[in-house]
Amino acid sequence: MLSRILALIIKELTSLWADKQTRYVMLIPPLIQVIVFANAANYDVWHVPLSVWNEDLGSQSAEYIRGFSYSPAFAPAPDVFSPIQAQQMLESKTAAAVLHIPQRFSADMLAGRPSHVQLLIDARRSNTALLIGDYAAEITAAYAQRLNPAAPQPLDIELTDLHNPELESRWFILPGLVVALSLIMTTLVSVLSLAREKELGTYEQMLVTPLRPAEIMLGKAVPSLVVGLFEANLVLLAALILFRLPFKGNLPVLELCLALYSLTGVGLGLAISSFTRTQQQAILGAFVFLAPAIMISGYATPVENMPRAMQMLSLLDPVRYMLVISRGMFLENLPASVVVAQSWPMLLIAVVLLVAATFMVRRSIS
Amino acid sequence: MSPRLQRLHGLVRKEMLQILRDPSALLIAFLLPFIMLIVNGYGMTLDANRMKLAAVVEAGAAQTRAIEEALDASPYLSVYWAPSGQAARRALDTEEVRGILTLRQDFAERLERPARWPAVAQLAVNATDPNTARLLQGYVTGAFTVWLQDVATERRFSTGGGPVLETRYWYNPQLRSADFIVPGAIALVMSMTGTLLTALIVAREWERGTMEAMLASPAAMAELIGAKLGTYFVLGMGSMAMSVLITVFVFRVPLHGGLGALTLTAALFLVYALAQGLFISTITRNQFVAAQLSFITTMMPAIMLSGMLFDIASMPRWLQLLTYLFPARYFVAAMQTLFLAGNIWSVLIPNLCGLAISAVAAIAATLAVTHRRLD
Numbered sequence: 001m002l003s004r005i006l007a008l009i010i011k012e013l014t015s016l017w018a019d020k021q022t023r024y025v026m027l028i029p030p031l032i033q034v035i036v037f038a039n040a041a042n043y044d045v046w047h048v049p050l051s052v053w054n055e056d057l058g059s060q061s062a063e064y065i066r067g068f069s070y071s072p073a074f075a076p077a078p079d080v081f082s083p084i085q086a087q088q089m090l091e092s093k094t095a096a097a098v099l100h101i102p103q104r105f106s107a108d109m110l111a112g113r114p115s116h117v118q119l120l121i122d123a124r125r126s127n128t129a130l131l132i133g134d135y136a137a138e139i140t141a142a143y144a145q146r147l148n149p150a151a152p153q154p155l156d157i158e159l160t161d162l163h164n165p166e167l168e169s170r171w172f173i174l175p176g177l178v179v180a181l182s183l184i185m186t187t188l189v190s191v192l193s194l195a196r197e198k199e200l201g202t203y204e205q206m207l208v209t210p211l212r213p214a215e216i217m218l219g220k221a222v223p224s225l226v227v228g229l230f231e232a233n234l235v236l237l238a239a240l241i242l243f244r245l246p247f248k249g250n251l252p253v254l255e256l257c258l259a260l261y262s263l264t265g266v267g268l269g270l271a272i273s274s275f276t277r278t279q280q281q282a283i284l285g286a287f288v289f290l291a292p293a294i295m296i297s298g299y300a301t302p303v304e305n306m307p308r309a310m311q312m313l314s315l316l317d318p319v320r321y322m323l324v325i326s327r328g329m330f331l332e333n334l335p336a337s338v339v340v341a342q343s344w345p346m347l348l349i350a351v352v353l354l355v356a357a358t359f360m361v362r363r364s365i366s
Numbered sequence: 367m368s369p370r371l372q373r374l375h376g377l378v379r380k381e382m383l384q385i386l387r388d389p390s391a392l393l394i395a396f397l398l399p400f401i402m403l404i405v406n407g408y409g410m411t412l413d414a415n416r417m418k419l420a421a422v423v424e425a426g427a428a429q430t431r432a433i434e435e436a437l438d439a440s441p442y443l444s445v446y447w448a449p450s451g452q453a454a455r456r457a458l459d460t461e462e463v464r465g466i467l468t469l470r471q472d473f474a475e476r477l478e479r480p481a482r483w484p485a486v487a488q489l490a491v492n493a494t495d496p497n498t499a500r501l502l503q504g505y506v507t508g509a510f511t512v513w514l515q516d517v518a519t520e521r522r523f524s525t526g527g528g529p530v531l532e533t534r535y536w537y538n539p540q541l542r543s544a545d546f547i548v549p550g551a552i553a554l555v556m557s558m559t560g561t562l563l564t565a566l567i568v569a570r571e572w573e574r575g576t577m578e579a580m581l582a583s584p585a586a587m588a589e590l591i592g593a594k595l596g597t598y599f600v601l602g603m604g605s606m607a608m609s610v611l612i613t614v615f616v617f618r619v620p621l622h623g624g625l626g627a628l629t630l631t632a633a634l635f636l637v638y639a640l641a642q643g644l645f646i647s648t649i650t651r652n653q654f655v656a657a658q659l660s661f662i663t664t665m666m667p668a669i670m671l672s673g674m675l676f677d678i679a680s681m682p683r684w685l686q687l688l689t690y691l692f693p694a695r696y697f698v699a700a701m702q703t704l705f706l707a708g709n710i711w712s713v714l715i716p717n718l719c720g721l722a723i724s725a726v727a728a729i730a731a732t733l734a735v736t737h738r739r740l741d
Contacts, residue, residue: 021655029662036670037670040670042680043497046680091707092710109529114529114530117532118534119531119533120536121535123541125702126538127497127543129535129538137531137533143528143529147528157488157507157510158486162491164494169496188654188658196654280388280653281390284393288401292401292402292409295405295410306411310408338461
C-alpha cells in the first residue's frame, strides 16, 4: 500500500517538475515578488513634497523651515504665495502638504508669543496624511525647544520600539509574504491536481485502480505540501540572505508549523476541486477563497482594526494564525504558549477540510 | 449586411452564448468583484481605533489620575491598567496589547519641579507592525500634549511661546482609510476580473484547440480579437458599474467627480486589462500558468505598486520608475482623485494618457504574438 502511494506521489511531483512553464512559475515569480514587495511595502513616509507659503519676512521662519528641509520625511516642492496657489498645489498632487507661516511669525517668536502656523495636508491617502501631521508636530516641538532652551520641560516621553527598532516595514511584510505565497502555491497545485484529471478523463481511470479514496487523497496531498514548503523556504531564505532579516525563533518549530499550515491549504484545494468539474472552475474557486483569506488575515492591515464581524470571520482563516507565528519567529522569540495557541486552530481547520474532501471523493465513487 | 459585419455579428453571438452556457464567466465578472470589494472595504482598514495599550502607574497621585483620565478619554486608545510591570509585559508578549506605558514612582514628584528634571513617561511598543506602532506613539503623545496644556493653563506655567501647529486634512477630513482604499480596490478588482476573465477563457480555447479552428476560419485576426474584447468589455463594464455602486452606497465614499470622466477612465483600463489577459493566454496556452501569471501581473502589482495602499513617492527611485509599467498606477491615481477631489484635469489627463498608451500597447502586443504563434 505504501509503495502504491509513493508511486502516486512521485508521479505527481515529476509531472509538475517536467513542465517547463510550471517549473518557471514556481521559481521566478516568487523571487521577483520578494524583491519588489520588500521595497514597495512601506507605510512610512519619505521625501513627501512640501510646499511653503511664507508671509513672514524675518529670520525665524527660515530657521523653522530648516527643520523641515533637514527631515528625511520631507522634500521641497515649489513655494506658493496665495491660498489659490496652495490649493492648486495640493489638487494637482505637486505637493502633499503646504505649510503656511503667517506675517510677524519671527516677531512673535522672538517676543515669546504663540503664533498660529497652518499645515494643509492632502488626505486622499489618510495614513500618509496622519504621519505627515506627526512628523510636522515633532519638527515644531524641536524648533520650540531650540528657540527657548531654558523653558522648563515638564515631561519627557521615552519611546522604545521593541522587536523592530528601526521600524522597518519590510520586517513586517516579508514574514507575511512567506505565509501568503506558500498558501497560494499549495492551494493552486492541489486544486488543479484533481481538476486536471477530471477534465482529461484520467480521474475515472484513477478511481478504477486499486487505490482507495484516502490513498488518492494522500497521493494528491503530499506533493502539494512539498511545493508549499518549498515556496515558503524559498521566500524565507531570500528574506534572510537578501534583506538580512533577523531570525530569533526556532527554525524546526517554524517548519513544523508551516507544514501544518500547508496542510490547511491542501485541504482547501482538495475540498474546492472535489466540487468542481473543470480546471477553470477550480482556479476560480481557489481565487474566491484565497484573496479574501489573505485580505482579512492581517497580512496588510491589522485584524484589530476590522469590524467585529470581520474579526470573527478571520478566526476561520488559517493565514491569520500562521502570520502571528511567522512574524513572531523572525522578530522575537515567540513564547511556546503563543505557538500552541495559534497551532491548534490550524490543525482543526486542516482536519475538517481534509475529511470533507475525502468524503466528497468517496461520494463521487459510489 | 456586408459579409464582414455578418461575421462579426456571428462571432459576438458565439461569445455571448459561450458566456451564458458556462457560468464561470459571469462568476468572474460579478461574484468575484462583489466578494473582493466587500472584503477589501471592511477588511483592509488602516484606521486604528481603540488600540490596546497597557499602562503601569507605579505611584498614584493627583497628577497621574489626570493622565489616566486623559488616556481613558482618548477615542483611539483602550487602556488596560496593569497591576504590575510583569503583568503588562505578559500582555505584550501574548499580543493582547500593542504597547506598555510606564509612569515611574517619582513621576508626580518630578512633575512638581519641572525645572530640575522632567518627569519621564516610558512608552514601549511592539514594533513588529511598524505602522501600527507609529500610530500608537502618535496617539499617546497626543493624549499627553492635551493633558500638558490643561496643566499649563491650570497652574499658569508657560509652555513657552513657539509655533502652534494647526493641521488641516483636505479631501478626507475624517481620515477614513476606506475613502482611499475602496476606490483603489476597484482597480484591484477590475484588473483581476478583466485579465482573469480573458486569460482563463482563452487559455482553455488554446488548450482545447478551438482557437486554432477559429483562426483557420475566414474571419480576420483583428475581427476575432475585436469580438472577444468587445463581448468581455460589456461584461467588464457591468462589473465596474456594480463596483462603483457598492463603493458609493455601501461604503459611503463620496463621489466628487463626474460619471463621464469615471466611465472613460474605467473603459480605458478595462481595455488594457482584457488585452493583457488575451496576451497572457496566447503566450502560455495553459490554464495553470495563465492563472499564475495573471495573479502575479495584476493582483500583486495592483496592491503593492499602484499606490492603493503604499505611497509611491516613498519607494526607492528604481521601483518608482517600475510602477509606470503597471497601468494600475494610473487607474488608482485617477480613481482616488475622481472620488475624493473631483474632476481635476491636471491629475486626470496624464493618467488617462498613461492608460491609453498601455491599452494600445497591450492590443498591439497581442496581435503580434497571435500572428507569430501561427507560424
